[in-house]
Structures are given as C-alpha cells and as structure tokens.
Amino acid sequence: MATAVPMRPAMTEAEWQARQELAACYRVFDMLGWSEMIYNHITVKVPDEDGAFLINPFGLHFSEVTASSLVKIDIDGNKLDDSPYPVNRAGFVQHALFHRHLPDAHCIMHTHTTAGMAVSSLEGGLQPINFYACNFAGQIAYHDFEGVTVRDEEGERLLANLGDKRVMLLRNHGILAMGRTLPEAFIRHWSLQRACEIQLATLSMGRPLTVAPEVIAVHQRDLHMAQVPGGPGAADFAAMVRLVDRRDTSWRN
Template identity: 55%
Template sequence: MAKQHDISIDYGETRLKGISREEWVTRVQLAACYRIFAHLGWTELIYNHITLRVPGPERHFLINPFGLHYSEVQASNLIKIDLDGNKLSDSNYPVNPAGLAPHSTIHRNIETAHCVMHTHTTSGLAVACLRDGLSMTNFYSAQLNGRIAYHDFEGITVNADEGPRMLASLDGRPVMILRNHGLLAWGETLPQAFAYLWTLQRACDIQVAAQSLGPLIPIPEPVLEQCTRISLQFNPDYGAGVDVFNALVRQIDKVDQSYRQ
C-alpha cells in the first residue's frame, strides 16, 4: 500500500528495452501529468512542455514528442534528451527547439530543479501582458508573494543565449511570468512544480475575473507575508502537492489509462 504523500500510480511493467525501472516510473509519472494538463485545458495544440529529470548522475530529462497532443502522450513515446537537446531515445518525432531554451537552462543550472512546466493559458498569458503583472490581491497570489520572477519578452525562445538572462531573471524563485508570453514553474518534484503552477494559474484566473468587475482590493504586506509563510501546499512535510496529484491521476484513470503504455 502506498504511503501518504507517495505518488500512487500502477506503473505496470517496463515497456521499453534497455531502460531502468526508475526511468520507467519517471516516464509514467510525466505521461500522467501531460494527461492532467489536457484534462485541465492547459494545452496549446501540440506546443509547450513539461520536462522531468531522469534519475541518475547525468542531467538527462524527458520531454514530449513534438507533434502529439498532450492527450496522446504515453510513457513509451516520451523522448529522453540531454541538456543540449540531443535525443537519447528512439523516436520518429522531433523535439521542439522552443522547449530547450527555458527547460535546459533551468535543468542545467538549478541542481534541485527536477521538473519544469510551461503554459500559454489564456488568463496566464493575459496577466503576462499586463504592465504590472500579477497583483497581490487574492487568496492564491498571496501565497506566492516573493516567489514570483519576471522575464522580459525576447521573442520565441529558440536562442540559447537567452538562457543566462532568463536564469538571472529567475534568481532561484520557483515561478516565473514570462512577459507577453506565459507562465513557468519548477520544483524539486513533479507534484511540487504542479502545485506552484496551479496556484499561479488560479491566481491569474481570479485576477482576470476580478479586474473586469472593478478596482481590486490590495492585501497588506504583513498579511501577504503570513500567507506565504504558512502556505502548506508547497511544503514537503505536507506532501508538496503529491496528494493533489494523486487525486487528479485518479480522475484520469477513470477515463483513459493509456498514458501508462
């Protein structure tokens, strides 16, 4: 029986030759996450990425095949690449170069960044287009006070030389609003990265809805500090998003378990 705060998935048997059990488990977890994003509507046709480090000393990570919708991603068709984008597993699909600049930069330079997520949701991108960005005016944004970085838009992220500037903008913070572009989050685990991104996305949803109704009510700085300090959903002692991730996996399993293949 799975322990509390363990990722709870039936991983089955490894379906790929020459890979470890640890890599297969990582593949199934990431494939499940792609299906969760599809379930939540966080997709952009075949674009955007979630990447996850493969266990081991090498900084290899898994990425979605460029050409598949998130609802088509399976454990076996995820592509393993190195930090320079070289494919390390057989695939008939290419890797989208736009996924390499932000993801490889963070995986390469932040030792604890095992998972990186990037989205172009409507409300997330809308807030990214605002001059003042995310406002500290709702329950969810209050939990991210001091945890949000901003990076100015430099065009489609295909140039490796943008990496150092993006890293400097991030400055170790777990979430980043890419101005005029979208949202990004990273975590020490996949569920933790998801918890950060979900909270940021929810904050953007509320802000977009509230701004259409009238002036926003500011939250005093001491209250913001208290909210960020005592928020439990990112804390490893309280699962760091694992229990939420498990609940969403159960929803996916009711509909389609092909992500495990």
Template identity: 45%
Template sequence: MSLDKSQRTTTSNAEQETRIALAACYRLAAHYRMTDLIYTHITARVPGEKGRFLINPYGWRWEEITASSLVKIDVDGHKIDNSPEQVNPAGFTIHSAIHTASHHAAWVMHTHTRAGVAVSSLESGLETRLNQIALQFHERVSYHDYEGIALDLAERERIVASLGDNPALVLRNHGLLTTGASAAEMFNNMFYLERACELQVAAQSTGQPLRLVPEEVARHVARQYDQTIHEDGDLELEWAAHLRTLEALDPSYKD
C-alpha cells in the same frame, strides 16, 4: 497513440516512474485546459543520468502522450534514444536552461494559457496580494522580459538569472513557467498559478477597484502555505487526487 515495442528503449525503474509521472502531467494539463495544441512543454530530469531529461514528442497533442512516447534528450538537444519523434527547439532552450542550472528544479512546466498570457502582458504582472490563492506566490514569482521565440541559446543564462530561487516565472508577453523537485510540486505550482491568473483577470474585468491584502498579512499567508504544502503533506494528497482523476478518465497515460 503510443510507440510500438520496437521503438521503446530499456529503462530503469526510476526512469519508468518518471516517465509515468510526466505523462500524467501532460494528461492532467490537457484535462484542465492548460494546453496550446502541440506547443509548450513539461520536462523532467532522468534520474541517475546527468544532463539528460524527458520531453514531449513534437506534434503530439497532450491528450495523446504516454510514458513510452516521451523523448530522452541531452542538454544540447540531441536525442539519445531511438524515438522517431522530433523535439521542439524552443522547448529545449527554455527547459534546458533551468535543468542545467538548478539542482532543485528537476521538473519544469511551461504554458501559454489565456489567463497566463493575459497576466504576462500586464505591466503590473501577477498581483499576489489580490486573493488567498494568489498569496501563495507572494514574493515567490519572478519575471523575464520577452526576447522573441526562444531559439537563441544565449537567452538561457538570462532565463536562469530571471528565475532566481523562485518556483514560478512569468515570461512577459509570453506565458507562465513553474518548477519543482517533483511532479507533484511542479504541477501544484502551475495549477494554482494558473488559477491565480484566472481570478485576477476575472476581478479586473469588473472594472471595479481592487482590494489588496495588507503586506504583513500577505507574508503571513505565504508562510502558512509553505507549511501546509511542504510540511503537512497537502502536496502528496493533492497529487494523489489528480492521479485518481486520470485513472477514472483514461489510465493509458502509463503505457
């Protein structure tokens, strides 16, 4: 599915690049089974347009989303393009909170996966000292208590306060959320946060005692991840690999 030419708006090169990258995130999330049918969202700020961001058309499966189908809205949830599609108000509430408050978080991803919701329902939350993958989130994940379906605009300030300066947020009894300065950073955070949750659920399902990494080692490994991801270029290499996967599966996300 994609919008016909009469429904498309004229976009800048920067916006078009953002649309393509955001559509790629949706298709990748579908490929890696991180969807909840038509619910949850991935959003991106529109470059050069303060207070405006792109969100998925409500009712579309993530496998269907293309660059041109994404809807441009403002921080009050109003559409500002000629898209005929609807926008999910709950998605607007959660994402606009972070986009409005954080300059760094130009990209925001929220999921309701089986493992993510399972871990969000545990009193202890994510055990970041359980394994090497989880260690990258050591002292880098926050928690927000469940307040109901995110329709109350007053919750936005509390979501922002809960997230703080961390790139990941566990929405208790609800799901996961990650942020990033780029599509690559945001998607990398969610890809491995989801993997950490899957591994935790698998380990706990054995019923055996969990062996945790010592605190000093956990902090050391977290610093190592920061270097490999943000200084050694692993983030860009991973994103390029994801995009090659999409090209092989179906390049129509760019339409």
C-alpha cells in the same frame, strides 16, 4: 480475442516511473484545459542519469502523450533513445538551460494558458488581490519577452531574472514553474494559474481589494499548516491522476 498488451521499452525502473509520472501530468494538464495544440512542455530529469531529461514528442497533443512516447534527450538536445519523434527547439532551449544550471529543477513546466498569458501581459503582472496570488508575493520572477525562445544567448538573462525564484511569468508569454519533484512543480503551476484566473475575473468587475503586506506575511508563514503530508503537491497531483484514470489509462503504456 485477447487484446495485445504493449511491450514496455527496456530501461531502469526509475526511468519508467518518471516516464509514467510525466505522461500522467500531460494528461492532467489536458484535462484541466491547459493544452496548446502540440506546443508547450513539461520536462523531468531522468533519475540517476546526469544531464538526461524527458520531454514530449513534438507533434503529439498532450492528450496523446504516453510513458513510452516521451523523448529522452541530453542537455545538448541529442536524442538518447530511438524515438521517431522530433523535439521542439523552442521547448528544449529553455528547459535544458534550467536543468543544466539549477540542481533543484527536477521538473519544469511551461504553458500558454489564457489566464497566464493575460496576466503576464499586464502592467504590474500578478497583484496581491486573492488567496492564491498572496502565495507568490515576493516569490515570483519576471522576464521580458524577446521572441520565441530558440536562441541560446537568451539563457543568461533568463537565469539572471529568475534568481532564487522557482516560478516566473514570462512577460507577454506565459507561465514557467519548476520544482524539486513533479508534484511540487504541479502545485506551483496550478496555484499560479488559479491566481491569474481570479485576477482576470476580479479586474473585469472593478477596482480590486489589495491584501496588506503584513497579512501576506502571515498567510505565507501559515500555508504549511494547510498542506497534506507527503510533500508539496503530492496528494493534489495523485487526486488529479485518479480523475484522469477514470477517463483514459492509455498514458501508462
């Protein structure tokens, strides 16, 4: 007996492509061990629709998210589709704030990884003691913990602390990364996560070697020469999606 193929919801081709890319990203995060029960969020703006973005259904694990199950909401948190799933206010408040005020924040990622939370809880935060950490020297913002992010009034301080940066360590909380594209946000999150993991390992062994500012400047100047054509993170993210597809392709539905 033939297996029934799920019906694709009615929407623009651009929205469907955005849904598939975002669903793939949730599966990639899960594959990399960055899931946190049913919590944390990755959001993307809906192409050609002002103020609309996609977010994960509250109640599904990252490994269960599919293109059609993503929830479409407006900047005020109102559902724009007939999804049966609720939206986590703790995710919506923070993400809607940045989507509303930052034109270049097409994709926003927030996680509670062990390494990210640990370094965000450390006096001094991320230190320039490894290759990946040097990527972020002078380019990472910090925001003090104020409790679970469900209050709109915290937004003004979040924006002020972010400034012109697009990567932030939420102190005692975790990683926040954003980008002009989903792959760009992904490679920023991945690199910051690696920097945090390596810092934890290094500090557990003793006194670290700190990279000199003049070396960091050369490193950041030359980083573009080690990137594959196609835009920041594009080849990296595509490689991760291929790995996900070897496990499970249900995210495409």
